[in-house]
Amino acid sequence: MQTSPLLENLIEALRCLPGVGPKSAQRMAYHLLQRDRSGGMALSRVLTEAMSQIGHCEQCRTFTEEDVCTICCNPRRQNTGLLCVVEMPADIQAIEQTGQFSGRYFVLMGHLSPLDGIGPKEIGLDLLQHRLETESFTEVILATNPTIEGDATANYIAEICLQLGIKVSRIAHGIPVGGELEMVDGTTLTHSFIGRRQIE
Amino acid sequence: MQTSPLLENLIEALRCLPGVGPKSAQRMAYHLLQRDRSGGMALSRVLTEAMSQIGHCEQCRTFTEEDVCTICCNPRRQNTGLLCVVEMPADIQAIEQTGQFSGRYFVLMGHLSPLDGIGPKEIGLDLLQHRLETESFTEVILATNPTIEGDATANYIAEICLQLGIKVSRIAHGIPVGGELEMVDGTTLTHSFIGRRQIE
Ligand SMILES: [Zn+2]
Ligand SMILES: [Zn+2]
Numbered sequence: 062m063q064t065s066p067l068l069e070n071l072i073e074a075l076r077c078l079p080g081v082g083p084k085s086a087q088r089m090a091y092h093l094l095q096r097d098r099s100g101g102m103a104l105s106r107v108l109t110e111a112m113s114q115i116g117h118c119e120q121c122r123t124f125t126e127e128d129v130c131t132i133c134c135n136p137r138r139q140n141t142g143l144l145c146v147v148e149m150p151a152d153i154q155a156i157e158q159t160g161q162f163s164g165r166y167f168v169l170m171g172h173l174s175p176l177d178g179i180g181p182k183e184i185g186l187d188l189l190q191h192r193l194e195t196e197s198f199t200e201v202i203l204a205t206n207p208t209i210e211g212d213a214t215a216n217y218i219a220e221i222c223l224q225l226g227i228k229v230s231r232i233a234h235g236i237p238v239g240g241e242l243e244m245v246d247g248t249t250l251t252h253s254f255i256g257r258r259q260i261e
Numbered sequence: 262m263q264t265s266p267l268l269e270n271l272i273e274a275l276r277c278l279p280g281v282g283p284k285s286a287q288r289m290a291y292h293l294l295q296r297d298r299s300g301g302m303a304l305s306r307v308l309t310e311a312m313s314q315i316g317h318c319e320q321c322r323t324f325t326e327e328d329v330c331t332i333c334c335n336p337r338r339q340n341t342g343l344l345c346v347v348e349m350p351a352d353i354q355a356i357e358q359t360g361q362f363s364g365r366y367f368v369l370m371g372h373l374s375p376l377d378g379i380g381p382k383e384i385g386l387d388l389l390q391h392r393l394e395t396e397s398f399t400e401v402i403l404a405t406n407p408t409i410e411g412d413a414t415a416n417y418i419a420e421i422c423l424q425l426g427i428k429v430s431r432i433a434h435g436i437p438v439g440g441e442l443e444m445v446d447g448t449t450l451t452h453s454f455i456g457r458r459q460i461e
Contacts, residue, residue, distance in 0.1 A: 064318065064323045064324060064325050064330040064331055064332055064350065064353060065324055065325040065326050065327065065330060065331065066326075067307070067310060067311050067314060067315055067325075067326045068311065068315060068324055068325070070307045070310075070311070071307050071308065071311040074300075074303055074304040074307040074308070075278075075304065077293070077297050077300030077301065077303070077304055078275075078278075078289045078292070078293075078304075079288060079289060079292045080285065080288075080289075085280065087351065087354065088279060088280075088351070089278045089279060089280075090311070091324075091349070091350060091351050092278070092279045093277070093278075093308075093311075093312065094311070094312075094315055094324055094350075095349075095370075097277050098312045100274075100277030101277065101311070101312040102308070102312045102313070103274055103277070104274040104275065104277055104278075104305075104308060105304075105305045105306075105308035105309040105312065106305075106309075107267070107270045107274040108271065108274070108293075108301050108302070108304060108305035108308070109302065109305040109306075110267060110270075111267050111268065111270070111271040111290070111293075111294070111301070112293065112294075112302050112305070114267060115265065115267055115268060115294055118264065123264045124264060124265060124294055125264050125265040125268070126265050126266075126267045126268075127265065130264040130265060131264055131265065131266075132264055149291070149295075150264065150291060150294075151287065151288070151291050153264060154287065170295075
């Protein structure tokens, strides 16, 4: 038993965080109460702001509290004519850290999964097709995860690109098959960018 | 770079939690945004409440949002006449889980550390002495950590008890020397309670 209902509530609420069990939730609660109440208050404020204000970029679907995210807004990135398609927002961070890519992104927020009712529309492919038709991209780089679903999704998007006559490539070498893009180290990811192959 | 300043703020704010580095803070932020916004909002609310309302129990100094905590208020615990002195609120939880102790606690919120300016007053020994003089305890059990500072603090409190003619004991067997009470398993802690020895 805890010595206070509110402390129990705090420990329970902290468990919404991934990887946080009862023991570490308790440690977190005590840490904040004992040593960092202002940090806890600041976290509370930014949590409310973020949960209520962060939506999806109108152009690339990644997380942003603006209509259009900072990457899509950047003229230098627009000028490259490159569009990299990824599954999740975290993949953008992983690719940004390699410094190998200076174009823009498109975030599927998942992958095709017909059995779960996730079709082309659910991963924003209507928006992607509209952009490919109306903007001028020089190349679409498919950086979905090297899994069965990621590959199938990449193939599906490659077809759209080829029908529109847009050069399309798939990042390839170095990513361990079955792995998650977000977990790959920078060097591996760099190689997979350099070794990308065009889909004809 | 993140795609939004607010997302960056959220990731930074999550790092106030112990054991949370940049990578896991990012994973937590994405998890909340993608899958559990209501959990994030609930966490925000209870964080504000807890950080602003939780203070210390007037009797035992543990964390509570009331004047007196649920353990100190409990008549059955008052009737035992036992008082267990611990360093931190987390130690109460560890002891409660053994089911070996049904008395009340006194939380020092630290231990004597003269070089850091932490003397008897800073760990509430004036309050403890006042309680020992005005209430009738049958035994004081010293459950400070088995470290140099914890032992020195226990010795100091034992002296107070002996001067007041109150039976005083130190939990002993089983706790690895240099270890932290909070980390000890329940069986070890149970043995250390059963094998406690009176200080004469
Ligand atoms: Zn965008
Ligand atoms: Zn209390």
